[in-house]
Amino acid sequence: LPVAEPVEYVRICDAFGTGFFYIPGTDTCLQISGRVRVESHYVDDGFGSDDDDGGGNNDDDDDGSSDNDFIDREFNNWTTRARANIRLDARTQTDFGLIRAFFNIQVTEGPSDFATSYSSSLDLSAAFITIANDWGTYTAGHTSSFFDFFGSNTFGTRVGIDDSTVDTTLFAWTFAGGNGFSGTISVEDPLSSGRRINPSTNFFDLNAEPDDLSVGALDNYEGQEAPDLVANIRVDQGWGSAQIMGMVGQIHDKQGFDDRRLERDDAPDIFFRGEGDEDGDALRWAVGAGLNANLPFFGLGFNSQVSYSEGAVGYVSGDPISRGYFGGLNSGDFIGPDADETLTTAWSARAGISGDFTETWGFLIDGSYTEIDTHSDRINGRRRVVGGEGARENVGVEIDGLDYDMWGVVGTVTYTPVSGLLFGWEVGYNRLDIDEQDGENTAELLGTDDDQDVIGAMFRVQRDF
Template sequence: MKLVKSLLLGSAAGFAAVAGAQAADLPSRKAAPVEYVRVCTAYGSGFFYIPGTDSCLRIGGRLRAEYTFGERWGDLQDSYGTRARGRLNVDLRTATAYGTLRTFIRYDVTISSGAYGYGALNSGAIFANGARGAAASTVINLDKGFIQFGPITAGRAQSFFDFYANDLGFSSLRGSDTSPNLLAYTATFGSGFSATISLEDRAVGRDATVRNALAFGSNIVLEGQQYPDLVGALNVTQGWGSAQLSGAIGQRSTASIPAGVVGFAPQVGDDEVVWAIQGGLKFNLPMLAAGDVLWLQAAYAEGANSYLGYGSAFGYGRLGSLTAADIVVDPTNGRSKLTKGWAIVAGLKHYWTPTIRSEVYGSYSELDMGAAVQPAVLGAGVNAVKLDPKEFIIGTNLVWTPVSGLDIGVEVLYSKVELKNRILAVDNFGNRTGFLIKSDDALTGRLRIQRDF
């Protein structure tokens, strides 16, 4: 019995030795190392390292649903409008020996209908000769697209002239808020102080259409520029808030072409130097509530309406759509006059609770546009009149943030425009008939649901 037991144990040991030797001869297969996505904390929350690189990426965006309601001034108008906007942000940053290399892209895709098609600050505006708001249309816009390498910024970015830039509220006030193509250099001096020089292509608000040109047998056109606008800004940002002083200088040129003459070369016009200056203050108010802030801003411009927040057109209700030209030319003598104007802006944000806030904001602006006749308004051949609009806008909202990144809010906006002289009112069909008026106003309500991520 002992002999049998010894043979069995010996056989088992022999088999184990042979199997171990054979296993040692087999090729070894090791699992490939797994590279996990790492969080990048150098540039704030939401960034992560792109696997295999030293670059940090953040992908974010926004979805906004918006509904506006307001007075309509004619049977051809819609009294409401709807809007949906999707936004995608891509932010890529890499640390280099020369400073941070940043590439930022922001795309907006917007579909709007109804009152949003009137092209002004509220649903009481007349657009396209009083017609109803355009059918729903989709607009794709590269809102931002720039490269920053150390002190250099190149591409489409927020103008360095801008300060408040409609930071509060659902609607635009009269203040510069544009994203032109630019090339800028920013020097930093420590303690929050910086200075910037920027070459900017301000394509907004350079319409030199003259209101009475055809009535006098000529047409005024805007000639090309010889150089982009030069913008400079001094900024300080510290714990108490921030302050900025900015200025801009540029060129606008006009020429006259006799009406009805084919192939006639434009007469030499004037080359005008235009400019604007702006000062702004932002105060953090933690003594009231965490996150509270007060904005104050004032700007003055000559021949550069876009730095006041004006495009090529303005108007409300029965005033219809009017032209806000940078330059007004008298076709009888070819002399041009720069439009002068100023605007002030104020805004306050207050948190009632950590999830409920209110904002109150407003602007007041005036334009001195010189003598300019509008044949469609007063009839061809009449003497020139000064319109010189004065505009007042005020709004407030109440916003609830039930969870981080989600805003549900309502807004009420009141605006009024007053002209220096009376013009014919726009009727229900967009025609200038009936009585003379010099002012009109509008009241608008708005609901917004917005998710940022």
């Protein structure tokens, strides 16, 4: 009897590594991969505060003292998180060059610091196209910013170091100069990455009458008019890699304040303070450098990045104090009626070490330090405004903005019994110090302690396929 030739429904494509196959009827190689991750976390007060007078809103201690004002009975100490990722990677070698399309869809449930129930989120974690040929590599899509070099090695789901790395939508061109050297120019959209940070602080009219009700207003970004421009020079060789980078962007803002009074016959007048009508744009910028070194023993790797910015906090800091356990406070890119005169300056340094104890046991250690200076002198923090004499007491305060320094350290032990399966145990610690300004205790005016800390532990199970 005649025997039919076997039909090869799926052909393996080994040109780009493991897991690729040819899409039937095409020259395109496709890889399908994914991940499922499940975690458990516990977060609590740290090792103590310099202020033990019972200030703040934490009433858990019998003596009224508090290590962290924002970890109270409403705070979710124990939480979980479940996350799933699906990734598609398609590559085609053409006469125009190697064309690649990649996307990563991520679904997450939990955690939350205060919510009574978790919510699920669907995110487009990455989606980009690259074209690589003799002229360089062109990248368009949502992917890692070309300013970023190193973020963190550890998990850091709830308590981590200050990791400012983000994914952003960009258009970039990379030129390879030979011997591992390259340079990139990138046009990036800060709206897609959250790197336009507004202040969380109200401005009030300090000239309101004592019996008036004064209503404050935030001085925020106006609409976006231009992208951020990012450039880097990088080297990748056998010993590791290094990079220097910079960015420049626009702050589109209003200038000055516009005060209005609403007069009422049978109630106190209301003073409204809002942004002015004139444009008050400013230039924001950031610079940085990073180093990665492959050490010749125990599989050790060292990673680091230092950054400095004026008016571009998001390129330097992941805004760690905006997390619930530090009260959701933040310092914006500018804090004041004239953005060009009140740009926030920030600098940070972070580093990490990774290594292997054995073929299946490994460790990760990360640390970071961040310093923020808001350069503002007419901010009333988060004081609540009420009518009558109390209003005058609350709004009639002139202090600098929320200046602080924060450091964190995280350690992780991992166990990988087989390829694609990971168990991880982690402990993290954060310390926040709010600076005193011009003799005024900024933290006291904000209703919190000037020094706070928090400690957390977590467990992770992860399956990659």
